[in-house]
Amino acid sequence: MIRIVILGTGNVAKQLFDAFKVKNAIEIVQVYGRNPRTLDKFKAGIDVTSDISKIKKADIYIIAISDDAICDVSKKLNLQKGLVAHTSGSIPMTSLSKKIRRGVFYPLQTFSTNRKVYFKEIPICIEAESKEDYDLLHELASTISAQVIQIDSDQRKSLHLAAVFANNFTNHMYQQAQEICEQNRINFDILLPLIKETAAKVQDLSPLFAQTGPAKRNDLGTIQKHKALLEHENHKKIYSLLSKSIQNTYGKKL
Amino acid sequence: MIRIVILGTGNVAKQLFDAFKVKNAIEIVQVYGRNPRTLDKFKAGIDVTSDISKIKKADIYIIAISDDAICDVSKKLNLQKGLVAHTSGSIPMTSLSKKIRRGVFYPLQTFSTNRKVYFKEIPICIEAESKEDYDLLHELASTISAQVIQIDSDQRKSLHLAAVFANNFTNHMYQQAQEICEQNRINFDILLPLIKETAAKVQDLSPLFAQTGPAKRNDLGTIQKHKALLEHENHKKIYSLLSKSIQNTYGKKL
CATH class of the missing domain: 3.40.50.720 (NAD(P)-binding Rossmann-like Domain)
Structure with a gap:
C-alpha cells in the first residue's frame, strides 16, 4: 500500500x-x-x-x-x-x-x-x-x-515544448479552421472526421510521410488563391509561414 | 442501379x-x-x-x-x-x-x-x-x-481552405514536435496519446474552449524559456507567431 x-x-x-x-x-x-x-x-x-x-x-x-x-x-x-x-x-x-x-x-x-x-x-x-x-x-x-x-529534467523541458506544438498549436489550427468556416456559414462539424483521421494517421505513419496538401505539392496556384481568399491578416500570416515551412521541408528532400 | x-x-x-x-x-x-x-x-x-x-x-x-x-x-x-x-x-x-x-x-x-x-x-x-x-x-x-x-462552389473553396488548417497545418505541427523530440533523443511515440486526445476533445468541445498551454494562460516566463530552448530558426518563428495569435485570441476576450 x-x-x-x-x-x-x-x-x-x-x-x-x-x-x-x-x-x-x-x-x-x-x-x-x-x-x-x-x-x-x-x-x-x-x-x-x-x-x-x-x-x-x-x-x-x-x-x-x-x-x-x-x-x-x-x-x-x-x-x-x-x-x-x-x-x-x-x-x-x-x-x-x-x-x-x-x-x-x-x-x-x-x-x-x-x-x-x-x-x-x-x-x-x-x-x-x-x-x-x-x-x-x-x-x-x-x-x-x-x-x-x-x-530527466532536460528531456522533460523539450518534451513539454514538443507537446505545445502537438497539442496547443494543433488546437489553435482547429480554431482557425472554425473561424474560416463561420465566416463562410459552414458548419465546423463537417471537419471533425478529417481532424480525427489526421490524428489517427500519425499513430501508424510518420508525420513526414503523412503530409498532404498544396504546400507539400508545391502547388503555387492553389496557395495564391488561398491567400487571396483569407480575410483576416492573422490567418494570412499563419497560412504563409506554415506553407513556406512545409515547402522548405519537402523542397529540401527533392 | x-x-x-x-x-x-x-x-x-x-x-x-x-x-x-x-x-x-x-x-x-x-x-x-x-x-x-x-x-x-x-x-x-x-x-x-x-x-x-x-x-x-x-x-x-x-x-x-x-x-x-x-x-x-x-x-x-x-x-x-x-x-x-x-x-x-x-x-x-x-x-x-x-x-x-x-x-x-x-x-x-x-x-x-x-x-x-x-x-x-x-x-x-x-x-x-x-x-x-x-x-x-x-x-x-x-x-x-x-x-x-x-x-456550393464558393463554400467549398472556403471549406477546402479550412481543411488546410485542420489537416495539413496540424500534421505539420506534429512534424515540428517530432523534430524537437528527435533533437533531444526522445521517442516521438510518447506524444501519440496526447495527439489522439487533442483531436478527440474537439469532437465534443469547441476549439476555443479546448485551448490550454502557456500562450492561453499568457505565461510569459514559460514562453520565453521555450523560445530560448528552440534550436531552429523556423521553429522559433512558428512558436512566436502562434503563441502571439493564441495570446491575442484570449486577450481580446478578457
Whole structure:
C-alpha cells in the first residue's frame, strides 16, 4: 500500500485523485488546497486541509499546482520523511526544496474541466534522485498507467515544448479552421472526421510521410488563391509561414 | 442501379473504386487512366482504358485527377449524356466543360496510399446544376457515406481552405514536435496519446474552449524559456507567431 497526499485542487489534481481513489494499492491520506472552497469536490471520505502545517504523513506527496507556486509550496512543507514529486512539464526537479526527497511525476496529457481522461494510455514521465525513489514513483505510476517512462529534467523541458506544438498549436489550427468556416456559414462539424483521421494517421505513419496538401505539392496556384481568399491578416500570416515551412521541408528532400 | 465510370488512378480514385465496388446499387462500368501502367490495380473484372475516346456510357463520370487536369479532361470527354462530377475541393464546378451536365462530388478527407479510409463517416459535399442531377449525386454518395451535404462552389473553396488548417497545418505541427523530440533523443511515440486526445476533445468541445498551454494562460516566463530552448530558426518563428495569435485570441476576450 502506497500512502499519498495530493497538493492541489485543479484539473490535474482532481483527475489524479479520481484515478488513484479506485486503486486498492493506493491510499489517499489527504488533499491540500490553499483555498478551502476548492476542497469540496474531494471531501467524500477523504481528509482535506487548507493549512500546510497540518499535512499528514505519507509515502509520496504529489504537488499538482501551478508552475509558479511549486518551489514555494515545497519549501513550506515540513516533512520528516516521504518523497515529494511535482507534476509539471517545464519545472526542473531541482526547483523543489533541497531539504526533501525530490521527484517528478509528469502525466503527458491535456487536462480540461469536465473531461475525464483515461490514465491507462497516458505516458507518465518520472524522475527521482535515488534508485529507491525512482522505483517507488514507478510503482505508483504503474497502478494507473501502462506507459511509465524515465525522463530527466532536460528531456522533460523539450518534451513539454514538443507537446505545445502537438497539442496547443494543433488546437489553435482547429480554431482557425472554425473561424474560416463561420465566416463562410459552414458548419465546423463537417471537419471533425478529417481532424480525427489526421490524428489517427500519425499513430501508424510518420508525420513526414503523412503530409498532404498544396504546400507539400508545391502547388503555387492553389496557395495564391488561398491567400487571396483569407480575410483576416492573422490567418494570412499563419497560412504563409506554415506553407513556406512545409515547402522548405519537402523542397529540401527533392 | 447507378452505372459509373471513374477517371483517375490516384489515391482518391482507388479508394472510391474500392468503396463503390462492393455496393450492389452501383456498377463500375470502366476506369480511365492516361497511363496504362497505373490501371493494373483496377483490372480484376472491370474494364479499363487509357484512351479517352473509348469511354463507355454511364450515368455518372467521376473525375478524380489532379486539379490542373480537370478542365482539360472534361473537355476531351465526348459524351452523349451522363453527369460529370469532379472530386476536388478547390476547383469550381464551372471549370468543367460547358457542353456536359456538371457536378461536384467532394469527399472531405485526407487520402494516403496504403491507408484505407472508411467512407461511412466521411462527409461528401455535393453540388449540381439541376435538381435531378443533385438527387442523382445524393443517391450515389449515400451508398457509401452517412453524411451527404450540399455545398456550393464558393463554400467549398472556403471549406477546402479550412481543411488546410485542420489537416495539413496540424500534421505539420506534429512534424515540428517530432523534430524537437528527435533533437533531444526522445521517442516521438510518447506524444501519440496526447495527439489522439487533442483531436478527440474537439469532437465534443469547441476549439476555443479546448485551448490550454502557456500562450492561453499568457505565461510569459514559460514562453520565453521555450523560445530560448528552440534550436531552429523556423521553429522559433512558428512558436512566436502562434503563441502571439493564441495570446491575442484570449486577450481580446478578457
